[in-house]
Amino acid sequence: MNAIGQLAPPVLDVRNLSITYGPLRAVRGVSFSIAPGEALGLIGESGSGKSSVAYAVMRHIKGQATGTVRVDGQDIMTLSEPALARMRGRTAAMVYQDPMSALNPAIKVGEQIAEAIRLHRAADRSTAWTRAVALLERVHLPHPSEIAHRYPHQLSGGQQQRVVIAMALACQPRLLIMDEPTTGLDVTTEAVILELVNELRRETGVAVLFISHNMGVVAQVCDRVGVLYAGQLIEEGTTQQVLRTPRHPYTVALMRAMPAIGGPRRRLAAIPGRLPDLRTPPVGCVFSPRCAIAEATCHDVMPELDAAGHAGSTHHSRCHFQNEIHQRLPPEPLMEEEAVTTAVKGRPRLQMVDLCRSFRGRSALPFLRGPAPVRAVDHVTLDIPAGRTLAVVGESGSGKSTLARCVAGLIVPEAGDIRLEEAVLERLVQRRPRPAQQAVQFVFQNPDAALNPHRTVAEIVGRPMQLYGGLAGRALRRRVIEQLESVKLGERYLDLYPREMSGGEKQRVSIARAFAGHPRLVICDEPTSALDISVQAAILNELLALQRRHGTSYLFISHDLGVVRHVAHHVAIMRQGRIVESGSPAAVFGAPREAYTRALIAAIPTLEPRPQPVSLPT
Amino acid sequence: MSGAAPSARRLVPGIRPGDLPGAFIVLGMAVLVVLGPSLSPLSATEFDPLHALEPPSLAFPFGTDEFGRDVFSRVLTGARPTLLLAMAAAALGVMLGTVTGLAAGYLRGAADETIMRIMDALMSFPGLILAMLVVVMLGPAPINVIAAIALVFWPRSARLVRSITVDLATREFIEAARSRGESRRFILFRELLPNVLPIIVVDFSLRVTSGILLAASLAYLGIGVTPPTPAWGLMVKDGQQFIEIAPWLVIYPCLAIALASIGTVLLGERLRHRLALPGGGRMR
Numbered sequence: 001m002n003a004i005g006q007l008a009p010p011v012l013d014v015r016n017l018s019i020t021y022g023p024l025r026a027v028r029g030v031s032f033s034i035a036p037g038e039a040l041g042l043i044g045e046s047g048s049g050k051s052s053v054a055y056a057v058m059r060h061i062k063g064q065a066t067g068t069v070r071v072d073g074q075d076i077m078t079l080s081e082p083a084l085a086r087m088r089g090r091t092a093a094m095v096y097q098d099p100m101s102a103l104n105p106a107i108k109v110g111e112q113i114a115e116a117i118r119l120h121r122a123a124d125r126s127t128a129w130t131r132a133v134a135l136l137e138r139v140h141l142p143h144p145s146e147i148a149h150r151y152p153h154q155l156s157g158g159q160q161q162r163v164v165i166a167m168a169l170a171c172q173p174r175l176l177i178m179d180e181p182t183t184g185l186d187v188t189t190e191a192v193i194l195e196l197v198n199e200l201r202r203e204t205g206v207a208v209l210f211i212s213h214n215m216g217v218v219a220q221v222c223d224r225v226g227v228l229y230a231g232q233l234i235e236e237g238t239t240q241q242v243l244r245t246p247r248h249p250y251t252v253a254l255m256r257a258m259p260a261i262g263g264p265r266r267r268l269a270a271i272p273g274r275l276p277d278l279r280t281p282p283v284g285c286v287f288s289p290r291c292a293i294a295e296a297t298c299h300d301v302m303p304e305l306d307a308a309g310h311a312g313s314t315h316h317s318r319c320h321f322q323n324e325i326h327q328r329l330p331p332e333p334l335m336e337e338e339a340v341t342t343a344v345k346g347r348p349r350l351q352m353v354d355l356c357r358s359f360r361g362r363s364a365l366p367f368l369r370g371p372a373p374v375r376a377v378d379h380v381t382l383d384i385p386a387g388r389t390l391a392v393v394g395e396s397g398s399g400k401s402t403l404a405r406c407v408a409g410l411i412v413p414e415a416g417d418i419r420l421e422e423a424v425l426e427r428l429v430q431r432r433p434r435p436a437q438q439a440v441q442f443v444f445q446n447p448d449a450a451l452n453p454h455r456t457v458a459e460i461v462g463r464p465m466q467l468y469g470g471l472a473g474r475a476l477r478r479r480v481i482e483q484l485e486s487v488k489l490g491e492r493y494l495d496l497y498p499r500e501m502s503g504g505e506k507q508r509v510s511i512a513r514a515f516a517g518h519p520r521l522v523i524c525d526e527p528t529s530a531l532d533i534s535v536q537a538a539i540l541n542e543l544l545a546l547q548r549r550h551g552t553s554y555l556f557i558s559h560d561l562g563v564v565r566h567v568a569h570h571v572a573i574m575r576q577g578r579i580v581e582s583g584s585p586a587a588v589f590g591a592p593r594e595a596y597t598r599a600l601i602a603a604i605p606t607l608e609p610r611p612q613p614v615s616l617p618t
Numbered sequence: 619m620s621g622a623a624p625s626a627r628r629l630v631p632g633i634r635p636g637d638l639p640g641a642f643i644v645l646g647m648a649v650l651v652v653l654g655p656s657l658s659p660l661s662a663t664e665f666d667p668l669h670a671l672e673p674p675s676l677a678f679p680f681g682t683d684e685f686g687r688d689v690f691s692r693v694l695t696g697a698r699p700t701l702l703l704a705m706a707a708a709a710l711g712v713m714l715g716t717v718t719g720l721a722a723g724y725l726r727g728a729a730d731e732t733i734m735r736i737m738d739a740l741m742s743f744p745g746l747i748l749a750m751l752v753v754v755m756l757g758p759a760p761i762n763v764i765a766a767i768a769l770v771f772w773p774r775s776a777r778l779v780r781s782i783t784v785d786l787a788t789r790e791f792i793e794a795a796r797s798r799g800e801s802r803r804f805i806l807f808r809e810l811l812p813n814v815l816p817i818i819v820v821d822f823s824l825r826v827t828s829g830i831l832l833a834a835s836l837a838y839l840g841i842g843v844t845p846p847t848p849a850w851g852l853m854v855k856d857g858q859q860f861i862e863i864a865p866w867l868v869i870y871p872c873l874a875i876a877l878a879s880i881g882t883v884l885l886g887e888r889l890r891h892r893l894a895l896p897g898g899g900r901m902r
Contacts, residue, residue: 408797429797437799450790454812464798513794 008036009073011175011207012057012092017067019052019231023279026052026063027231036174039201039208041222041239043215043254045532046503047275049231050211054179057209058088072174090120092175093168097183099160103152109163110136110148116170135166139196157396158189162196169200176200179211186395186559191603194220213533215258216605219243224314227251230275230286233305237315243607245326247308247317250287252329257537259562261589261604267332268566270538274502285319293321293328347421348383349553350521355380355406355416357399376402377413378577384521384570387547389554391568391585393561393600399577400557404523407555408442420521438468441514445526447506451498457484457509458494464516479516486549487512487542504535508542515546523555528563540567561604565589573597637888643881650697658691663846671864681866683857689866692848693874699849701878703760704829707767712822714768715775720806720814722776723783724792734780737773745770746835753841763842767832771825778821779814786813816893823886827879834875850875 010033019027027049034040044050055061057069059076069076072091079087088094096102104112113132117123123131129148136144139162152160161181168176178197182190198221200206212218218225218239225242227235227250235248246252256269273290276282282289288298297320307313308322321328356379361371376399384390394400405411407418409429418425420439426432441464444450451460462480465471471479481491487508498506507527514522524543528536544567547554558564564571565585572582573596581594592598650657666686674681680689722733740748752766786792787810795805834851836842843849845856850871857867 405793410793410797429799432799434799437797440797442794442797444790444794446790450794452791452809452813454815467798467800 010034010070011036011038011072012209013068013070014053014057015068015070017053017056017065017069019049019056019061019063019065021063025231025278025281027056028281029067030228030231030233031067032226032233032236034175034207034209036207037201037205038224039197039210039222041210041212041218041225042228043212043218043225044228045213045254045534047230047278048228050213050228051179052231053228054094054177054209054211057175057177058092058094059084060094086120089116089168089173090171091173092177093171093173095161095164095168095176095178095181097180099157099164099184100152102164103160105152108149108151109155113148113163113167113170116167120171132166132170135169136163138169138200139163139166141166156189157185158192161185161189161193165193165196165200169204169206172204173206175207175209177209177211180213181210182217183212183214187561187603187605188395188599190217190605191220194605197221214605215243215255216607219607220605220609227254230281231278232286232318234287234318235316236305237308237313237317241315245315247315247322247325248287248319249291249293249325249329252325253292254533256332257534259537259540259560259566261562261565261601261606265335265566267335268537268540269332269534270541271534293325295320346386349386349388349421350384350407350555351417351419352380352382352403352407353417353419355403355413355418357402357406357411357413375399375577377406380416380574380577380579382572382579382582384553384555386520386553387551388569389547389556389567390570390572391556391558391564392572392574393558393564394574395559395600397576398574400574401525402577403574404442404525404555404557407521408440408523410442434468438464438517439520441517441519441522443507443510443514443522443524443527446530447503447510448498448530450510451506453498456495456497457489457501460498460509461512461516464513468517483512483516484509486515486546502535503531504538507531507535507539511539511542511546515550515552518550519552521553521555523557525557526559527556529558529560536563543567561589561601573600637885640881640884640886640888643877644885647697647701647878647881650694651701654694654697658688658694660688660691663687663848671860673864674866680870681864683853683864683867684860689853689870692853693850693870696848696850696853696871697874697878699760699843699847700830700833700851700875701826703764703833703843703849704767704826707764707833708771708822708825708829710764710768711771712775712818712825714772715777715821716779716811716814716818718772719776719779720783720810723780724787724802724806724810726784726787730780733776737776740769741773741777745832746839749832749836750839750841753836758841758843760843763833763836766836766842767829770832771829775818775821775825778817782814782817783810786810816890819893820886820890823882823889826882830875830878 013033015031017027017030030053032040042050042053052061052063056065057071065077071087074087076084076087103109110129110132113135114128117128117131133144133148136147141147141159141162155163182193185193194217197208201208208221210218210221222239224237225239226233227242227248229250235242235246235251242251243255246255253269253271257271259268271290276286276289284299284302285291285294288294291298303318303320305316305318306322308315308317319325355377357377358373358375360373380403382390392400392403402411406413409425409427409432412427420436423436425436429437458477458480461483462476465476465479480494484490484493489505489508489512501509528539531539540563543554546552556564556567568585570582571585571588573580573588573594575596581588581592581597588597589601592601664687669678669682669686670684672678672682678688678690680693682688718733718737722730749766749770752769753762756762756765792805792809795809833842833849834854837849837851838855843852845852853871854868861868
């Protein structure tokens with residue numbers, strides 16, 4: 001906490017906030033405050049209640065909230081609707097996760113910002129417009145007077161988010177609430193936005209409540225951090241305290257579940273179990289059912305949020321054993337580096353030779369010339385040895401997903417060959433012979449969309465066995481159960497529909513389906529990017545175990561360098577359809593040769609605050 | 619919140635109170651279709667000039683028409699020609715529409731364009747005129763009336779199904795099926811169809827209603843079902859000329875049409891909710 005923070009009254013003071021949605025107790029007794037110019041990060045996984053807290057500050061929730069929330073001294077729980085409307089935007093403003101849905105697609109962005117200005121202060125049209133342009137300049141958009149005349153869809157994701165931030169700044173609020181503001185963005189864009197947030201704080205003295213699931217992002221922006229789990233604040237302190245020397249087993253587990261880009265490669269810690277049922281939260285510590293060091297007292301007595309270490313410390317933790325965490329939780333074992341680097345002899349499992357694919361844009365009118373075709377995959381040549389993982393890394397639009405779909409035969413490449421061991425594969429999957437179809441399987445990014453909502457788990461996992469193995473009846477059922485057990489799901493999942501499962505369970509079903517036909521190559525297209533960190537760790541561990549057991553090769557598509565470093569034997573960096581750099585993870589991440597790779601690595605939000613802003617080579 | 623408690627798949631869906639009104643009406647209509655003629659106290663077609671145009675009474679609960687036929691018996695007997703025709707036409711039309719809509723929405727490209735332009739051409743005729751043309755061309759047999767009405771429904775259902783399929787076809791579970799090497803038929807009917815089914819059910823229930831009305835309109839114009847068959851639409855048409863002195867001739871068949879329509883729509887709506895998402899939860 002800085003010196004001003006201790007003197008001035010807090011901008012946001014939340015006391016004993018509880019939120020219920022019907023029988024669901026989403027948030028229980030959360031208290032925190034933010035001083036002027038200070039940034040507080042709230043970390044939590046899905047279901048932790050972090051967004052509920054953020055929306056409660058604006059009184060934008062459907063549930064029932066109790067406790068006090070003071071924004072700039074005003075208790076917003078007792079404010080009338082008109083007073084609340086005046087407060088929103090003027091005293092506190094919100095930046096949402098998805099800029100595309102926060103902006104009206106049919107109105108010019110300059111107009112939208114000017115509208116926000118005119119709503120709160122008596123300004124005529126032209127003054128408001130001038131001020132809108134000034135705000136766009138403030139968030140470092142190039143050619144602000146031109147950008148003001150554009151529509152949201154004409155801007156990139158990062159530019160849209162900057163417009164949303166400019167709109168939030170329109171009335172010089174004292175508090176900015178940012179709900180996962182960089183989650184949908186590329187790392188390089190994310191770095192630029194985070195830098196902008198830091199600069200705005202320095203120069204305007206705005207306080208920030210920053211909601212995120214990403215510890216690295218929070219470390220880049222926030223002075224203090226609170227960790228939410230199952231609706232309770234379980235740890236609080238300065239960023240360094242919480243993220244460097246966590247004092248709660250949940251925070252420790254989260255940190256160890258996050259694959260890092262540097263340092264020794266350790267096994268990822270997956271948190272067993274699932275969130276407690278918040279209709280009947282446990283009497284003792286909320287985390288005790290999943291905690292590795294829980295004892296009898298933990299299940300019976302709820303610990304208080306007490307100062308950790310010495311009395312009067314700014315570091316608080318809600319754990320009975322907060323001072324013995326590190327003795328009780330030894331670090332995860334190191335990964336066997338040797339296994340990663342040994343070369344595999346013989347013919348590669350999969351070869352991509354000079355693959356090309358471009359997409360033609362539609363012309364605005366018939367007979368007019370359309371925009372130049374985009375080269376999504378541009379002369380890509382890569383190999384994957386048997387039992388190894390090739391990771392293709394790139395930002396959105398780099399062509400990595402197109403490459404994966406070319407290999408799967410879902411998109412037909414215009415040129416080039418795909419060879420699976422001895423055989424050259426047909427370009428279209430329907431033309432491939434059954435054994436070739438069986439050999440290449442796909443795990444998709446979004447477990448919600450990848451499973452047919454009208455099929456049970458038994459039908460989903462059993463289908464490849466029916467198709468390739470001709471299994472039926474009891475034999476099929478037995479194999480399905482075996483397959484489910486191999487991904488740590490049991491017989492009780494057989495008759496469930498996708499909707500009845502959590503994201504992690506759905507992704508396990510997806511993986512079980514991919515492995516059901518004994519494939520030789522599994523294409524994983526961002527298999528964990530839609531999942532929470534602790535679930536991601538479990539899924540990555542599962543993929544590694546399956547690979548060891550079956551000798552499967554992976555084509556692993558990802559934007560997350562930490563994840564890639566953890567799973568890959570070989571890395572290829574892709575940009576604008578081309579492979580920029582490739583090699584072993586140690587070589588590519590340790591001593592990158594290309595400027596783009598260096599920029600990509602530099603942009604990753606780590607626990608260290610960044611000394612200088614990231615610049616992108618163009 | 620993730621993590622609902624796992625539960626067994628319910629093979630026999632429990633009936634909830636909200637299902638009852640629609641179910642009762644449809645069940646009642648089904649009974650009429652099967653047993654209508656034998657339930658009628660009097661003949662639906664025999665003339666009885668002594669009792670012409672009598673208002674509703676104990677002997678004739680719905681009154682009598684200009685030929686002295688009991689309107690109550692005619693309404694009961696009329697369920698079969700009216701409802702069977704409407705159901706058959708709706709089923710045929712929706713079935714054709716579903717197949718073409720699924721194919722057009724999944725295949726896209728030239729196939730989509732060809733199919734949908736033909737559908738557009740069909741749709742550019744006003745429904746009643748198209749149906750009239752077909753019945754006049756083919757002759758007034760009930761099977762031809764069914765074909766004519768189905769032809770009117772076909773493009774409308776196809777459009778509806780196509781619009782949903784286009785969205786579904788971009789989902790990853792369809793990509794998963796393709797990458798597995800599934801046949802087109804499997805993808806259309808095993809992967810896509812269950813997801814379209816809830817909408818089809820509602821579409822069918824609405825089409826039954828408009829089928830009743832369209833058949834009635836055709837009958838009213840004197841094509842399609844011919845007298846003395848006591849189809850409800852025909853009864854409204856014939857009764858119309860006496861509406862000032864004997865309104866019961868029109869009111870009771872109209873009520874029957876309304877009741878049948880309400881019943882099918884109610885049941886269809888409940889069925890949609892039932893089919894929408896297995897495993898509970900809300901429609902996205």
